[in-house]
Amino acid sequence: MKLAHTMIRVRNLDESIEFYCGFLGLQEIRRKDLGDEAILVFLTDENKNYHIELTFNKDGRDYVIGDQFGHLAFHVNDLDKIISDVKERHWWYRESKPSSSSKYIFIKDPDGYDVEIIEMKSN
Numbered sequence: 368m369k370l371a372h373t374m375i376r377v378r379n380l381d382e383s384i385e386f387y388c389g390f391l392g393l394q395e396i397r398r399k400d401l402g403d404e405a406i407l408v409f410l411t412d413e414n415k416n417y418h419i420e421l422t423f424n425k426d427g428r429d430y431v432i433g434d435q436f437g438h439l440a441f442h443v444n445d446l447d448k449i450i451s452d453v454k455e456r457h458w459w460y461r462e463s464k465p466s467s468s469s470k471y472i473f474i475k476d477p478d479g480y481d482v483e484i485i486e487m488k489s490n
Contacts, residue, residue: 404425
């Protein structure tokens with residue numbers, strides 16, 4: 368069995384694509400317009416092993432992020448570069464504690480989902 372994708376509902380598809388593709392560097396690999404119902408946009412990383420499905424429902428509904436959902440997590444080689452970019456955009460972020468065994472930050476996507484960005488450890 369292989370993990371396929373995680374779906375998250377978004378309020379503004381353009382803002383979400385800018386965040387996930389423009390900022391995080393994911394690539395749009397498929398888009399499906401379901402007429403009056405929704406637009407599904409599938410994103411992946413450079414290895415194309417796993418997907419995030421952004422679902423934009425066209426009926427104008429609003430969403431409350433559930434308290435059972437935790438966060439999405441991404442690995443990067445240079446977290447300091449990401450932090451500089453986040454600061455330039457004037458986004459809120461929270462850094463890992465100095466006592467933590469990993470170096471990471473948490474930010475929010477345009478819909479308020481938590482996104483963790485973790486620096487990969489050098490071997």
